[in-house]
Amino acid sequence: MSQNDKPVPSTEAPVVAPPVAPPLDRAAAAIAAIAKDAKTQPLEYVKATTVPGGGE
């Protein structure tokens, strides 16, 4: 191989395929959000949603 045949190093950045996001599991995301919310001030929520009134 002569000197001229050697590949010339490119000055451009190599073309890399963009990272492919894993398929979004909407149900898992919803449950994760629910888990976070359920553990946020649960005692306050339970107390505030007690309704001694009513009457069918």
Added chain:
Amino acid sequence: MHPRLIGVETEFALAWVPREAGGRSPLPRDIYEVVEAAVRAEVPALPAAVPKGGVFLATGGLMHYEAPTARFSTGLLEMATPECRGPLEAARYHHAQDVLLGRLHGEAEFRLRTRGFEGELVVGKAAADSAGNVWGSHENYEVDDPASVLRVLLLALAFPAFWIPLRIAESIFKLLLYSMFLAAAASYLLCAALAPLPLLGRPFAAGARGILSLGRALVREETLVRLMDLTYAVTLPWVRGYDVLLRKAAFPDARRLLLPHLYTRLVFCGPGRVAADGATVALSHKAPAIRHAAGIYWDDARRPVFDLKNFVREPWSIWSRRKRMQVLFADSNTSRLATVLRLGTTDLVLRMIEAGHPLRNLAPRDLGEAIAIVDGDPALTRPIPLADGTAMTALQIQKYYLEEAEKFCGKNAEPETAEVLSKWRYVLEALAEDPHLLYKEVDWVAKRDLVAEALAEEGGWRGVAKAAATATTDGAATVAAAQKIDTRFHEIGPRGYGGALLEAGRSTGYFDGPDLERATREPASSPRAKARGDAVRRHSGDEREARVSWSELLLKHPRKRVRF
């Protein structure tokens, strides 16, 4: 067109979760006013000319504030569907109410925040709270109930002895109460007018102050509770007597044959509940509150499966062949398919009873025992002892009713019936194989799985049970998180877990969005609902001139009543 009118009355809890612990919260009565104003801004509405007030909507349905006089400030929002033709239409109008309330949730929350309340609005569809207060989603079915000569005779003889004295006792009590208030008001005015007189004025001024402080004491909640208790005590003997009479006279055969269906249908329409020990899911919010089969629902300690109270309000209806059967043992569902089945299967069993289709008497040995077994058995395997000495599981009883309904309807069932039969079979077969298969369709299964997944870091159900057994702060927070899931699963609006699962495709929507949307604005198909809904739409900009009741439009100028 489906021959039976069906309606559903659903109660929603109204609450406010303040942003900071100890922050200010509006009372449910104030929240109701804001929600009603938001509804009126969203859809056509007219003031309701009914005792509890509220507004009728363009659907022909009613929304109002539901509270006993003694606890007036802490009541519930009640939404009643219009009279619908058949179970599918009733289920659609029922869930359209959720859609409507969900759509205006943000607006109502915003209005409350502008009044200085910092926090979140809760419109809860669960039929109970974590403290065990219970309400529900009551079903009304128009039932064919021809009376035998003996029953007519019994009614003719005993009716005047109970109902008339009951109403007289109530009226005398109310008259005394109103007279007392009128006398107090007149005395106050007299004293206040004479108080400025020189020399003689001083005792009158003291009298006016005394009357005023007496008035303040009388309107306090505990005084009203005592007055209500007094009314209750005065009328109780007649209520009990009338109750015995009604149980003999109002669809006794239909109630006997339908009852086993109503407590075993929980296997597919139970909303699920975090049981008191925190260890597992129970099937129903309402089940622990049910005490007996039928009667006039007069106090919370004696809730019946069948409420006969409408025969106190409308005594003449006991004489008609087609009567309103009110089922009080009914939970609210977030799953739309569960509501379709709740109403659809009950309608089918009623159709068999009305047509005289032979059905086995599956009466339980003890109703309380049977309800407790079904409610506390998510494995669906415990046998229920029956009055005839045999025992069946809830699934076996349901399968019996399904097979009889399939025989009764034959192969040429019209589409709505065929749909209910097919879904009924589908859920029973799946429940028999593995309830988990129905995590998208059955509320109690969805809730059981959700608690297990959302609290996986805490050990799932076992972790909650362990936490319930300890007295630590962390343990209390874990139990409260499970209870929050129990309640918030049914919440209407952007923070409801059931809605989030539906959006994420983790539960089945059943109805099309546009169909539900139409059912928030257009009247149901029954002639009376349509006439009422049309009247609301026609006069909704003219609230001072028109009001609507279940049966008529009332106009002021010219004064006119138009019956639907």
